[in-house]
Amino acid sequence: MSIQDNLERIQEHIAAACARRGRSPEEVTLVAVSKQQPPEAVLEAAGLGVQHFGENRVEEAQGKIPVVNQRAPQPLHWHMIGHLQSRKAKDAVPLFQMIHSVDRLKIARKLSDLAVMQQTRLPVLLEINISGEEAKYGFPLTNWQRDSSVREAFWQTMHTLRELPQLDIRGLMTMAPYYDEVERTRPIFASLAELRDALRGSFRLPLPELSMGMSNDYPVAVEEGATIVRIGRAVFGARH
Ligand SMILES: *Cc1c(COP(=O)(O)O)cnc(C)c1O
Numbered sequence: 615m616s617i618q619d620n621l622e623r624i625q626e627h628i629a630a631a632c633a634r635r636g637r638s639p640e641e642v643t644l645v646a647v648s649k650q651q652p653p654e655a656v657l658e659a660a661g662l663g664v665q666h667f668g669e670n671r672v673e674e675a676q677g678k679i680p681v682v683n684q685r686a687p688q689p690l691h692w693h694m695i696g697h698l699q700s701r702k703a704k705d706a707v708p709l710f711q712m713i714h715s716v717d718r719l720k721i722a723r724k725l726s727d728l729a730v731m732q733q734t735r736l737p738v739l740l741e742i743n744i745s746g747e748e749a750k751y752g753f754p755l756t757n758w759q760r761d762s763s764v765r766e767a768f769w770q771t772m773h774t775l776r777e778l779p780q781l782d783i784r785g786l787m788t789m790a791p792y793y794d795e796v797e798r799t800r801p802i803f804a805s806l807a808e809l810r811d812a813l814r815g816s817f818r819l820p821l822p823e824l825s826m827g828m829s830n831d832y833p834v835a836v837e838e839g840a841t842i843v844r845i846g847r848a849v850f851g852a853r854h
Contacts, residue, residue: 617658620849624832628843631836642836645693645825647846649674650853653681659849660686668714668844670696672706679709695787695825695844697751700724707732714787714825714844717741717751722775729780736780739787739825742809744802747791758809769816776817785823785841786810790831799831803838 615623621644629639647668648656656667656678667682667690669675679692694710697717703724706713716722716738729736743752753771758764775783788806790799803826810821827835829848836843847853 615851617655617849618662620851621659621662621664624845624848627833628836631833635837637836641841643842645695645842645844646849647695647828647844648678648850649696649846651846651850652854653678653685655850656682657685660688660690664849665689666691666693668693668695668846669710670694672698672702672709675709676705693842693844703728707734707736712737712739712784714739714842715741715751716781717743717753719771719774722778722781726778726781734780735782737782737784739785739823740775740783741787742806744788744805744809745791750789750791752788755805755809759805772813772817776819783819783821785821785825786813787825787842789828790826790835792830796831796834800834800838803827803831803835803840807839 628642632639643666645666645668646659646664649670665688683690691711692709694706694713694715696715698706698715698721700721707728725736741752743750743754744756746756753768755764755768786806786809790802793799806826807824810824814821823841824839825842825844826840827843829845832843832845
């Protein structure tokens with residue numbers, strides 16, 4: 615399958631998932647995850663109209679983004695989706711238009727300081743660990759609906775986060791574990807959407823974005839309210 619065929623199929627699946635929930639496909643942004651893909655593959659996708667790309671490592675992005683931007687047929691938006699070390703934050707800020715992986719207070723403070731220094735407002739998402747998998751990054755919110763201590767801890771953190779200057783908290787991001795039975799991801803995505811609604815009520819932040827859904831589970835994520843899906847292998851094929 616070519617990248618073109620893959621993109622057409624993904625758009626069809628997104629449109630079908632939206633139709634099932636009475637949503638408009640325009641509410642869903644496809645971020646093509648180009649990690650471990652060469653610039654040529656990214657440019658091929660860009661030539662087919664893809665405007666949003668995701669990378670998970672700053673070093674790789676530093677090499678790739680300027681090369682791709684220079685040859686791209688339209689301006690591209692780059693999304694940082696991987697865990698960000700504090701010492702790499704300074705390099706990440708000028709490369710990316712959105713950072714999905716704000717997963718602890720320390721990195722939020724660091725990014726806010728950098729945005730203040732560079733006099734920009736930085737769009738970010740808060741990465742949330744809903745599934746409780748130990749291998750996952752993110753603010754821990756497993757069982758937040760039932761466990762009031764989990765909820766109170768994060769609400770405290772939110773009070774601090776929302777006061778950080780120049781950090782534009784646009785919404786939430788999560789990763790579901792890989793399941794053969796994709797339906798098992800649904801409660802995780804539904805829980806993230808509910809968390810967003812609860813935070814909206816408590817903090818008077820609009821939080822429009824829900825970044826959730828990857829190659830194996832994006833139709834379920836779209837049914838549960840994803841506004842951004844992060845899709846790698848289903849766009850580009852296996853990683854190199
Ligand atoms: C790699 C990655 C993706 C894309 O995964 P695929 O299975 O290739 O679609 C999405 N989100 C994050 C955070 C990733 O690291």
